[in-house]
Amino acid sequence: MLELDEHAAVIEQGGASLVPGSAEDDDRATRTLCGVAATLHAASDRAFSERPHGLIPLDVWFRALFARAERGGPYARGADLARRLIARGGHTVVLHGDLHHGNVLDFGARGWLAIDPKYLIGDRVFDYTNILCNPDPVLAESRFDRRVELISQLAGIPERELLEWIVAWTALSASWFADDGRDDDERRILRIGALAEARLSIG
Numbered sequence: 001m002l003e004l005d006e007h008a009a010v011i012e013q014g015g016a017s018l019v020p021g022s023a024e025d026d027d028r029a030t031r032t033l034c035g036v037a038a039t040l041h042a043a044s045d046r047a048f049s050e051r052p053h054g055l056i057p058l059d060v061w062f063r064a065l066f067a068r069a070e071r072g073g074p075y076a077r078g079a080d081l082a083r084r085l086i087a088r089g090g091h092t093v094v095l096h097g098d099l100h101h102g103n104v105l106d107f108g109a110r111g112w113l114a115i116d117p118k119y120l121i122g123d124r125v126f127d128y129t130n131i132l133c134n135p136d137p138v139l140a141e142s143r144f145d146r147r148v149e150l151i152s153q154l155a156g157i158p159e160r161e162l163l164e165w166i167v168a169w170t171a172l173s174a175s176w177f178a179d180d181g182r183d184d185d186e187r188r189i190l191r192i193g194a195l196a197e198a199r200l201s202i203g
Contacts, residue, residue, distance in 0.1 A: 011115055014105030018112070019135045022101050026143050027150060029101060032112050033131050034154040036104050037096070040114060041124045044093040051121055055094060058086050058122035064179060065172040074190050077197070078171020081164050090123030099127045100134040125157050129169035132196075137188050144195045166196040 003010040022029040062082045069079035096103075097118025107113045120126075128151050133140050148166075152159040170193030177186040 014107040014113060014115070016106050018101040018104050022135050022139060026139065027146070030131065030147055030150050031154060033099065033101070033104060034128070034151060036112055036114050037099055037124075037127050038155065040096055040099075041091075041093045041127070048094060051094065055119055055121040056097075058082075058120065058126060061097075061118075061120055061122075062086070062168070062172055064175040065168075068171075068175045068178070074167075074171050074193055074197075075175065078168045078193065082168035082172070085123065085125075085161075085164060085168060088123075090125060092122060093124045095120040095122055095124070095127050097127070098130060100130045102135060123165075125155075125161055125165045126169065128155055128157065128162060129166050130173075132166055133170065133173070133189060133192050137191070140192060141195065144192065145199070148196075148199065160200065163196045163200045167193050167200070170196070 001009060002012055018029045018032060021032070062079075065075065065079050065082060068075045070076070095118070096114050097120040098116055099114060103116045104112050104114050131151065132144060132147055148159060148162060151157065152162055155162075170189045173189045174186045174193070177183075177189060
């Protein structure tokens with residue numbers, strides 16, 4: 001972060017993202033993303049004895065989903081899970097909020113760093129959910145099970161908890177797409193949520 005005011009942020013730009021790396025070696029890309037998340041969360045634990053003013057709590061971030069829950073189906077199930085997970089609290093940290101392959105860039109000797117934070121605060125597990133939805137639908141769906149196992153292992157997250165957050169997150173993301181009239185993207189992200197629900201049902 002180079003400069004920040006109430007209207008805009010000027011953020012340093014790095015090199016290539018993890019998008020091409022995921023196609024070449026998805027396990028390695030997933031490990032890198034988990035490492036970046038762990039570094040960010042550790043910095044939050046170390047640096048903030050009191051949380052910075054202005055961070056957005058997850059109950060506010062999920063408002064679009066809560067408003068759509070009455071439509072039933074994945075929206076109702078996602079909203080129910082989101083309410084329960086947020087109320088549970090978990091390990092609260094300053095979240096990146098949009099951690100995925102396109103937002104983690106190669107900064108050379110400084111390693112892989114995240115850009116475009118959303119200034120959220122909440123359970124650290126939330127930051128791992130968007131990894132499962134990127135960088136493209138074919139890869140995200142075909143590698144879903146392997147990624148769930150790997151993230152659970154690397155981040156020390158119970159698989160069921162990760163899957164529940166994925167169901168909640170994909171329902172929220174689909175709500176945003178629906179509000180914008182992006183029907184194909186809505187269906188795409190709900191397919192990831194369905195994979196999570198299916199895995200929960202047999203777990």
